[in-house]
Amino acid sequence: MIDTIAHPALEQPSAPAGRKMDIVIRAAWQLFLDHGFSATSMDAVAKAAGVSKATLYAYFPSKEALFASLIVAECESLQHDLPMPKLSAGLSEALREFARQYIRTFIDRKDVAFVRIIANESGRFPALARLFYESGPEATIRRLSQFLEEARAAKLLEFDDSIGAAKQFLSLVRGELPLLIVLGLNELTEGMIEQEIEAGLNFFLKACQPRG
Incomplete structure (x- = not known):
């Protein structure tokens, strides 16, 4: 798989930060810790955070971008x-x-x-x-x-x-x-x-x- 993170120009969320984004970050953090990066899907993050996939992708265009933001x-x-x-x-x-x-x-x-x-x-x-x-x-x-x-x-x-x-x-x-x-x-x-x-x-x- 090709590394999709353009570093050092880190991809930034396109939607404004707020309560939903905080919930997404917390949910993603726990899923990554519990299951690892590969076994965690964006679907699982959206479900755990209680948001739609459209909302999740508005914040983060990819799982790699989400993980980079956590880092x-x-x-x-x-x-x-x-x-x-x-x-x-x-x-x-x-x-x-x-x-x-x-x-x-x-x-x-x-x-x-x-x-x-x-x-x-x-x-x-x-x-x-x-x-x-x-x-x-x-x-x-x-x-x-x-x-x-x-x-x-x-x-x-x-x-x-x-x-x-x-x-x-x-x-x-x-x-x-x-x-x-x-x-x-x-x-x-x-x-x-x-x-x-x-x-x-x-x-x-x-x-x-x-x-x-």
């Missing part, structure tokens, strides 16, 4: 729940708190199932996977890189590339936690989260200590 909405919600660290709190504490929020926002919540759906469909719909990455993980990396640039300007950190440093930091503080959760092999505990964060934070700070 954008979810990533916006995730970014809202992940506030930027503040250097005034101190470098270590600011990074520690960001790491805690990052783990809880991107790993320790129901969205793991949503990521699984995207991963399962990435072969047929690579633009959906790309849209999710750019709206979620990449957006987080870029936001964190801005904070790291601020810390470098204050001579608290030293590195060559802020994007690369942000990627390394996130990799270090999350450790194997995402893999364990996605595979369903373990339940996260506060102790596990704190242990991974402290180990990753300490390694990162030692690696990026200013030389001089």
Whole structure:
């Protein structure tokens, strides 16, 4: 099947947003989580939302466009729940708190199932996977890189590339936690989260200590 999402120019609903659209979004979200992307039809979404197919297609021209809108909405919600660290709190504490929020926002919540759906469909719909990455993980990396640039300007950190440093930091503080959760092999505990964060934070700070 050909990927029908024209990304980055995401298809937008042609009908105005409102209560019916909110109902459609909630119904679609639950169906996708319960049955996956392939097994969810637009007919099923319309029935679950209590709207006609004509109304549904007025909002979303295709199932792919509907799912893309869910991706954008979810990533916006995730970014809202992940506030930027503040250097005034101190470098270590600011990074520690960001790491805690990052783990809880991107790993320790129901969205793991949503990521699984995207991963399962990435072969047929690579633009959906790309849209999710750019709206979620990449957006987080870029936001964190801005904070790291601020810390470098204050001579608290030293590195060559802020994007690369942000990627390394996130990799270090999350450790194997995402893999364990996605595979369903373990339940996260506060102790596990704190242990991974402290180990990753300490390694990162030692690696990026200013030389001089």
